Amino acid sequence: MYTQAMDTAGKDADARKPVRSAEEAMLEARFDARIDDGAFIEAKDWMPEHYRKTLVRQISQHAHSEIVGMLPEGNWITRAPTLKRKAILLAKVQDEGGHGLYLYAAAETLGTSRDQMLEALHTGKAKYSSIFNYPTLTWADVGTIGWLVDGAAIMNQVPICRCSYAPYARAMVRICREESFHQRQGFESLLVMMQQGTEAQKAMVQDAVNRWWWPSVMMFGPPDDQSPNSAQSMRWGIKRVSNDELRQKFIDAAVEQAKVLGVTLPDPDLKWNEERQHHDYGRIDWDEFWRVIGGNGPCNRERLAARVKAWEDGAWVREAALAHAAKHEQTFKEAA
Amino acid sequence: MQASIDIASDAATQYLLRIGDTALILGQRLGEWTGHAPVLEEDIALANMALDLIGQARAVFSHAGAVEGRGHDEDQLAFLREERDYRNPTLVELPRGDFAFTVLRNAMAATFLRLLWTRLQASGDEELAAIAAKAVKEARYHQQHAADWVVRLGDGTEESRRRMLAALETLWPYAAELFADDAVDEAAAASGLGPRWSELKSDWQAQMAEVLGEAGLAVPAEAPFLSTGKRGVHSEHMGFILAEMQHLQRAYPGGVW
Amino acid sequence: MNDNVKPEGAEWPLWEVFVRTKAGLDHKHCGSLHAADAKMAIQMARDVYTRRQEGTSVWVVRADQIVASDPGDKDMYFDPMEDKVYRHPTFYKLPGSVDHM
Numbered sequence: 001m002y003t004q005a006m007d008t009a010g011k012d013a014d015a016r017k018p019v020r021s022a023e024e025a026m027l028e029a030r031f032d033a034r035i036d037d038g039a040f041i042e043a044k045d046w047m048p049e050h051y052r053k054t055l056v057r058q059i060s061q062h063a064h065s066e067i068v069g070m071l072p073e074g075n076w077i078t079r080a081p082t083l084k085r086k087a088i089l090l091a092k093v094q095d096e097g098g099h100g101l102y103l104y105a106a107a108e109t110l111g112t113s114r115d116q117m118l119e120a121l122h123t124g125k126a127k128y129s130s131i132f133n134y135p136t137l138t139w140a141d142v143g144t145i146g147w148l149v150d151g152a153a154i155m156n157q158v159p160i161c162r163c164s165y166a167p168y169a170r171a172m173v174r175i176c177r178e179e180s181f182h183q184r185q186g187f188e189s190l191l192v193m194m195q196q197g198t199e200a201q202k203a204m205v206q207d208a209v210n211r212w213w214w215p216s217v218m219m220f221g222p223p224d225d226q227s228p229n230s231a232q233s234m235r236w237g238i239k240r241v242s243n244d245e246l247r248q249k250f251i252d253a254a255v256e257q258a259k260v261l262g263v264t265l266p267d268p269d270l271k272w273n274e275e276r277q278h279h280d281y282g283r284i285d286w287d288e289f290w291r292v293i294g295g296n297g298p299c300n301r302e303r304l305a306a307r308v309k310a311w312e313d314g315a316w317v318r319e320a321a322l323a324h325a326a327k328h329e330q331t332f333k334e335a336a
Numbered sequence: 337m338q339a340s341i342d343i344a345s346d347a348a349t350q351y352l353l354r355i356g357d358t359a360l361i362l363g364q365r366l367g368e369w370t371g372h373a374p375v376l377e378e379d380i381a382l383a384n385m386a387l388d389l390i391g392q393a394r395a396v397f398s399h400a401g402a403v404e405g406r407g408h409d410e411d412q413l414a415f416l417r418e419e420r421d422y423r424n425p426t427l428v429e430l431p432r433g434d435f436a437f438t439v440l441r442n443a444m445a446a447t448f449l450r451l452l453w454t455r456l457q458a459s460g461d462e463e464l465a466a467i468a469a470k471a472v473k474e475a476r477y478h479q480q481h482a483a484d485w486v487v488r489l490g491d492g493t494e495e496s497r498r499r500m501l502a503a504l505e506t507l508w509p510y511a512a513e514l515f516a517d518d519a520v521d522e523a524a525a526a527s528g529l530g531p532r533w534s535e536l537k538s539d540w541q542a543q544m545a546e547v548l549g550e551a552g553l554a555v556p557a558e559a560p561f562l563s564t565g566k567r568g569v570h571s572e573h574m575g576f577i578l579a580e581m582q583h584l585q586r587a588y589p590g591g592v593w
Numbered sequence: 594m595n596d597n598v599k600p601e602g603a604e605w606p607l608w609e610v611f612v613r614t615k616a617g618l619d620h621k622h623c624g625s626l627h628a629a630d631a632k633m634a635i636q637m638a639r640d641v642y643t644r645r646q647e648g649t650s651v652w653v654v655r656a657d658q659i660v661a662s663d664p665g666d667k668d669m670y671f672d673p674m675e676d677k678v679y680r681h682p683t684f685y686k687l688p689g690s691v692d693h694m
Contacts (some may be wrong), residue, residue: 044661070371070379077367077386081584081593082411083360083394086367087387093370094383098641101376105625108607114627115604139584139593171624189593196592306371314374316499317435320492321629322603327491328630375605377626377637384640477636484632 035237040166043109051236052110055165059107060117064128066100068303072136088185095178102171109167122308131219133297140208146186148216154179155250164237194262210266218289220247248278255279338589341412343421347523349404356396357424362445363389365432388474395467415585419574426563427510429574436489436499440507442482447543448514450475451536460528483547490551509561606655608634610642613650620652
């Protein structure tokens with residue numbers, strides 16, 4: 001679904017070597033010029049090590065977000081209220097798995113492997129979007145995630161379709177094509193409940209919005225003035241639009257959408273600002289954000305445990321498949 | 337609390353519900369794997385199969401509602417029956433178990449469904465025949481996927497073989513029910529709606545024997561065990577599936593989703 | 594050039610996927626996936642890359658079987674092997690004594 005602005009890279013600031021040879025300096029200057037020209041970088045092109053590392057981290061964490069994101073929604077597949085909703089949810093969660101796969105594939109072009117990336121996820125070294133550390137408590141949460149979380153994700157993802165690193169850009173084009181169905185379906189599900197549903201259903205929707213609004217707003221990452229790595233990412237065409245700009249765009253769109261739904265967004269400070277031509281909004285609780293990113297959100301431990309369990313429980317399956325293939329590769333070779 | 341609906345007991349409706357329920361409950365079990373499969377590619381594959389099966393269930397239930405003639409739509413049929421009115425064979429309601437259990441059950445069910453859908457393409461009921469024409473392609477793919485996995489796991493490592501043997505021992509006795517005929521089968525055969533399920537037995541056995549053989553697994557001996565899900569007398573697992581599946585429909589009477 | 598400690602167990606090989614969406618068109622590279630064998634790779638390619646449209650034809654090729662041309666720039670001499678498509682660590686078979694990297 002989405003990668004949070006992973007400017008929360010923190011400790012990796014020493015990735016830049018202090019002394020570079022004249023050769024490298026020249027290569028980097030040429031690289032920067034290519035970026036400025038709007039050229040695409042492919043897998044085997046020369047690239048600064050910091051560029052490569054930043055991308056591996058960003059792409060793999062984006063991939064992790066997709067697959068962890070399958071859990072809060074997958075939670076409701078067996079309880080979907082109609083066959084149509086069950087089918088839609090299955091398709092959506094399946095898409096998320098597919099998106100994770102495209103992204104792992106893109107990351108692998110840069111010198112890491114699927115297993116290495118999963119190891120980083122499972123040991124807590126790699127992050128995923130904080131939004132998936134919240135629980136899905138009602139059916140309305142599913143629609144709300146589609147509306148707000150996928151909505152935020154789309155806003156983040158569209159600019160990445162122009163990312164300088166081509167395999168990532170291509171994966172994003174594919175993902176964006178598939179993503180719009182996700183947001184529309186979520187919104188539509190809420191609209192039906194709000195317009196045609198019972199009072200109990202409407203209350204369910206409002207309750208879900210109350211719980212998911214602020215976490216969605218936080219999906220865009222820390223404010224620009226607290227995102228030190230953004231500048232370099234922007235320079236290299238990895239990041240195209242700033243956190244705050246995307247966040248504002250999202251809030252402006254959501255306010256209008258909330259009116260259509262007939263729900264109230266839980267921010268008493270939301271107000272149109274005629275001068276700015278944008279909505280002013282209330283103070284974000286960044287303590288909560290850092291707490292959740294740091295592993296202490298409502299569901300962090302469960303999410304990771306579920307992924308680790310699936311991986312460990314599946315080890316014998318993966319081994320068996322390889323063993324079988326090895327046995328039969330021999331026969332195949334002999335037959336050739 | 338939303339009350340249950342009353343189902344017509346005519347043979348045609350019952351015959352259709354058996355098929356729809358088989359797809360629905362198997363789809364429900366496969367849907368549980370999403371996010372928990374051994375590898376991401378299998379999360380996608382299993383979700384794909386669940387989606388196909390739910391699609392088949394929807395088509396069959398819509399049609400069954402029309403045949404029944406009481407104005408029941410696909411969701412009322414799927415979500416609002418009493419347990420005793422669900423007609424899936426017990427095989428598909430068993431918990432998903434480990435991956436060996438799941439792929440073996442898939443192989444058994446998909447082999448069966450493919451044979452059934454193939455015959456149903458010639459059904460005197462045009463709507464059912466049309467549903468079958470689409471479903472048979474899906475069943476073929478499900479069968480292939482499941483059979484390939486049975487072979488990989490049966491002929492993989494010591495551990496995978498051990499787990500396949502355990503799965504086989506648990507699952508095999510539930511096959512007998514698939515082919516045990518009753519008045520519903522007789523009526524369907526007589527009216528041209530579809531074959532007696534017993535007619536599929538020898539092909540099913542042959543195809544399963546081939547897969548198990550390739551996997552290096554012996555076909556278990558037949559045990560004097562007969563499950564009774566098709567009659568509406570289910571295992572203890574069915575209650576839990578339905579509690580989960582039906583909850584929202586039951587808890588929000590008049591709800592619009 | 595690993596970013597993390599090498600994990601336990603062998604990985605399923607990487608396959609590249611090419612799909613022809615319509616008769617008359619070329620196969621187009623659309624991505625990659627991991628599969629244990631060719632049969633699985635084809636099935637998975639179908640599940641993953643042709644979910645929304647009927648691909649008329651799917652090719653899968655083990656990534657390490659693909660031979661690629663030199664990107665063309667003489668200044669690429671930082672890369673040890675120009676003939677593979679990716680920087681993937683498992684593509685490069687090293688002698689056992691140095692394979693820990």
